[in-house]
Amino acid sequence: MKLQLELNDTNTYQIQRFDLNSVTINDKVYSHNLIIMPNYLNEWLVESFESLEARHFEQIRALNPEVVLLGTGQKIRFPSSELLRALINAGIGVEVMDTAAAIRTYLVLATEGRKVAAALLFK
Numbered sequence: 001m002k003l004q005l006e007l008n009d010t011n012t013y014q015i016q017r018f019d020l021n022s023v024t025i026n027d028k029v030y031s032h033n034l035i036i037m038p039n040y041l042n043e044w045l046v047e048s049f050e051s052l053e054a055r056h057f058e059q060i061r062a063l064n065p066e067v068v069l070l071g072t073g074q075k076i077r078f079p080s081s082e083l084l085r086a087l088i089n090a091g092i093g094v095e096v097m098d099t100a101a102a103i104r105t106y107l108v109l110a111t112e113g114r115k116v117a118a119a120l121l122f123k
Contacts, residue, residue, distance in 0.1 A: 013041045018103050020074055021122055035060060037117045038110050048123055049077050054086060056119075061086040065117035067093035067109065071102030073121045 013036055017024045022031040025041060033044040040063060046056050049072050060068055068087055070079070076098050087094050097105065099120050106118040 012038045015103060015107060018100065020100070023103060023120065023122075031122055033119075033121050033123055035063070035117060035119050036106070037063060037065060037115070040117075044119055044121075046121065049073060049079075049121055052079055052083055054083050057084055058086045060117055060119055061090050061092060063117055064090075064115075065092060066115040067095065067117070069102040069105050069109075069116065069118045070094060070096045071099030071118060071120040072096060073099055073123075 013025050015023060015025050015036070016027065022029050023034075024030075025036065033046050035042055035044045044056065044059075046052055072078075076096060078096050081088065084094055095102075095105070099122060102118050102120060106116055109116040
């Protein structure tokens with residue numbers, strides 16, 4: 001799906017399009033798992049949904065977002081509450097959805113100026 005997100009701040013990461021296997025951000029295609037915020041982009045070193053550990057969510061908690069959108073690939077899969085404990089204890093909202101829905105929701109919240117993080121799994 002092709003999208004065009006126009007923000008005035010040139011120091012932001014802008015999602016331009018995505019499909020089932022990748023996302024294009026600032027004209028670069030990413031097909032690995034990643035974490036994106038309006039001013040942050042980094043590879044999320046997770047091999048797959050099944051390999052998620054509490055430390056992966058601790059990495060997101062350290063970014064101090066208001067809400068985390070967890071995109072779990074082509075299907076919605078819910079991690080255990082134990083894995084999400086770092087986020088829950090910090091009062092950070094967590095929404096779990098498929099990756100395409102997480103990207104669409106991220107775009108809406110980011111344009112509203114929210115401090116949102118999307119943790120996206122493509123593998």
